[in-house]
Amino acid sequence: MQIIDMRLRPPVEAWTKGSVFRTAMHYPRKCISFKGARSAWLEDVDILFEEMDSAGVKWGVAMGRASSGAGNLGGVSNKEIVDLLETYPKRFVGFLGVDMEAIPESLAEIRELAHSRGVKGISIEPGSGKVPRWSNDPSLDPVYELALELNLPVSISLSGLLCALAGHEITWSRPTSIQMVAQRYKALKIIVSHAAWPYADEMVVVALACPNIYVSPDLYASTAGMICAESYVKGANLFLEDRTLFGTAYPVRDIQDSVRDFLDLGWRKDIIDKVLFDNAAKLLGLA
Template identity: 70%
Template sequence: MTTMMMPPILDMRLRPPIPAWTQGSAFRTAMHYPRHCFRFMGARSAWLESLDLLFEEMESANIRYGVLMGRASAGAGNLGSVKNKDIVDAINDYPDHFLGFLGVDLENIPSSLSEIREYASTANIKGISIEPGSGQKPRWSDDESLHPVYELALELGLPVSISLSGLLSVLGGHDITWSSPVSIQHVAQRYPELKIIVSHAAWPYDREMIVVALACPNIYVSPDLYAATKDIICADTYVKGANMFLEDRTLFGSAYPVKDIHEAVSDFLQMGWREDIVHKILWKNAAKLLQVEL
């Protein structure tokens, strides 16, 4: 399958080179792999911090929308943060390119939830984002302090992205055990109507992630670069999970600027997915979940 034959793509994790990201540490931290691993070349648009080049790359790779995943963690190691107002401004300025998830500052949850109520009705706001394993104070996804986040998401009819990965925890100043997905099972079972996206798919806890998702039909697995990078460890588990029983709950993401978009799509297509489910992972599953139409 080639890019020219591909369906439109909904990229579930894309941080564009807008000032909100590039003027702080968030964009530079997202470039961790290109800056430290020779196998990650990075995109020309990312190195030049050019939004116009990004749009050209998105168009040529058939990326219809990129999801700006909120990060509002206060003082989380080297991760930095982005204000929700900046995400709202970006999706308002570029509604044909971006969708947004609003971030929750886990050190100031009541204020964040008030802000989310204010912005939730904005066109192209599609969800709420938390990063419990990499905040200033790491916590498990089923921590009692997070119940109001899940309850507001249910009230607003929005899915929640829970970003978990070993590298994310380390960059937040913590050990990799905070990326375990076991506590997400408790959340999914406590709130069976809540749609939960596990961004970064709890890498490297790939097997645990797949089993938790199998047990909980309201969990979506979004491995992004960890299932769109040739030879990366754990990817085969995510692929096998989708091929066997998670074909309707696996989502694509490039994790740009971690990955060049063209490289992410090219590598994704070589990972061994069943050909009949590629369209679902690249577009249909996310479009249905986020209620997006062409």
């Protein structure tokens, strides 16, 4: 079994030196049922590779974050992401981040770095920027247009917790505005990271209506007992088997625990390989 983890932030200095990694450890630090990974607590990338290997994770996707001034989310520079991909070319691919408070500058940088080794997409977090906005806000049109020009998918990260950690109402994580983006830019591949949790039912319906949307619930569909997980599973089992992606949101959870819990959530047996590997491999050109 091979796996592509669509949201894996490694314990390297680019992430651990600021608040990004500590914020990503919110669940292990706040909830006794989330023990976290040994490599995450020790901030040891070599142990992470052992954990990835033992779970069958071939690739980790380092998702860019440039949440300028938004709560404690922090950020990682795109240059640091490119350095990570060059240092570990057989372990990571990445998405470059757009700072919602400096969109033109971010896009100029992305244009410069987009052809670097391992760059597979563009990442935005519109509901958790310093000033939250909907995904179809006109200010984001240049992001989608550049993605189409560069033939890269866009990850739109949305979750209630992400919004709350940025200091905003969780309702900014509702996915309905993504429908407008997907229908306007029909050739654009859109990945909804965190899958707009807890608005899982809305997310599944939006994805059903828009064939260019991919649902990536990560920990919200790889954690035993997680509320709303059944909606993502039912969505994949019924009609989204080719557009549902696996992720752990590491360092939130231990990778082996995430894979184990994922397999116990009731996915149709014949689609498990698609969700764990094939869909992401095709989307990111890793097949």
